Amino acid sequence: MTKNRVGFIGLGLMGAPMAANIARAGYPLTVYNRSADKAHGLSPLGAKVAETPLQIAAQSDVVITMLSDAPAVEQVLRGEEGLLAGGRDGELLIDMSTVSPEQSRSIAIEIESQGWRKLEAPVFGSTGPARDGTLGIMVGGDETLFQEQHELLSVMGQDIFYMGPMGAGTLTKLAFNLMVAAQVASLAEAMALATKGGVDPRQFGDVLVKTAVASALVKRKLGNLVEGDFSAAFPLKHMHKDLGLMIDTGHSIGAPLPATGAIHELFTAATARGRGDQDAIAIYCLLAELAGLTPDTSSPH
Numbered sequence: 001m002t003k004n005r006v007g008f009i010g011l012g013l014m015g016a017p018m019a020a021n022i023a024r025a026g027y028p029l030t031v032y033n034r035s036a037d038k039a040h041g042l043s044p045l046g047a048k049v050a051e052t053p054l055q056i057a058a059q060s061d062v063v064i065t066m067l068s069d070a071p072a073v074e075q076v077l078r079g080e081e082g083l084l085a086g087g088r089d090g091e092l093l094i095d096m097s098t099v100s101p102e103q104s105r106s107i108a109i110e111i112e113s114q115g116w117r118k119l120e121a122p123v124f125g126s127t128g129p130a131r132d133g134t135l136g137i138m139v140g141g142d143e144t145l146f147q148e149q150h151e152l153l154s155v156m157g158q159d160i161f162y163m164g165p166m167g168a169g170t171l172t173k174l175a176f177n178l179m180v181a182a183q184v185a186s187l188a189e190a191m192a193l194a195t196k197g198g199v200d201p202r203q204f205g206d207v208l209v210k211t212a213v214a215s216a217l218v219k220r221k222l223g224n225l226v227e228g229d230f231s232a233a234f235p236l237k238h239m240h241k242d243l244g245l246m247i248d249t250g251h252s253i254g255a256p257l258p259a260t261g262a263i264h265e266l267f268t269a270a271t272a273r274g275r276g277d278q279d280a281i282a283i284y285c286l287l288a289e290l291a292g293l294t295p296d297t298s299s300p301h
């Protein structure tokens with residue numbers, strides 16, 4: 001069977017390896033990225049490079065977006081060179097960015113009024129699973145459409161779930177990320193407490209990995225923390241964005257999130273201190289500063 005032509009927009013930390021897997025799976029692929037240099041990295045895999053989202057719309061049957069946030073998605077949709085200026089009736093957008101359920105539904109309403117169809121398909125797993133094609137994908141939207149796109153989604157993900165109507169996938173994603181934020185923040189606080197109190201950070205880590213609280217996430221972030229590696233796998237600015245979306249969503253549906261509120265403030269402070277492009281575990285650096293740890297003693301490695 002002929003494979004759909006895929007357009008991929010957003011070749012950041014996650015999008016670039018996801019698009020590479022689509023090219024390797026033999027889909028005719030056209031890519032676009034705001035900063036064009038990242039798009040050319042996909043050419044050796046046979047991807048065509050578009051200069052505008054409009055060109056992506058014209059050359060694709062299915063368009064995937066993997067962008068920072070909802071304003072970025074709206075930006076590629078709108079304008080003379082935007083996606084919505086091109087495309088055919090029934091063309092499909094699969095938005096894999098993490099946005100709120102409200103934002104996802106609002107984008108769906110906008111594009112469906114222009115004849116497009118939409119699925120939301122946010123992911124769990126970071127850059128490693130994006131590279132290996134083993135992401136978790138939580139889909140919201142029409143179920144038949146989801147079934148039609150299962151093969152394409154399987155190229156990027158291993159665990160693929162249909163969650164319900166538009167908004168159900170993004171809500172599930174935000175609820176999981178709430179737990180990710182809490183684990184990252186509690187690991188950072190625990191390490192700051194131990195370090196400030198004079199416990200050897202490596203020994204603290206060696207004990208922590210033997211305990212029941214050491215999830216796969218905690219183990220991975222602990223390794224980065226002990227090595228002092230704060231390079232972004234999941235940028236702190238995106239965790240900050242997601243925490244804001246959780247709070248807004250909680251407010252709008254009447255679900256209080258008191259612990260998440262406190263963690264959100266912590267990430268607001270770390271972002272304001274210029275740590276947005278570091279990994280989320282760089283929240284430790286802020287806590288170390290607040291604890292009065294000197295540069296010599298703040299780094300646990």
Ligand SMILES: NC(=O)c1ccc[n+]([C@@H]2O[C@H](COP(=O)([O-])OP(=O)(O)OC[C@H]3O[C@@H](n4cnc5c(N)ncnc54)[C@H](OP(=O)(O)O)[C@@H]3O)[C@@H](O)[C@H]2O)c1
Pocket residue numbers: 009010011012013014015033034035038066067068069071072073075076096097098099123124125126127233234235238239242
């Ligand atoms: N990293 C993770 O571990 C992870 C895991 C699960 C989900 N997510 C979610 O996946 C999405 C992408 O994450 P990422 O880590 O790949 O982010 P990233 O590396 O920061 O990449 C963001 C992408 O969005 C583009 N972009 C941002 N603003 C734009 C605008 N106004 N117009 C056009 N393009 C714009 C960027 O283009 P430029 O290159 O030009 O800046 C880049 O291609 C986010 O929603 C994030 O929350 C990330």
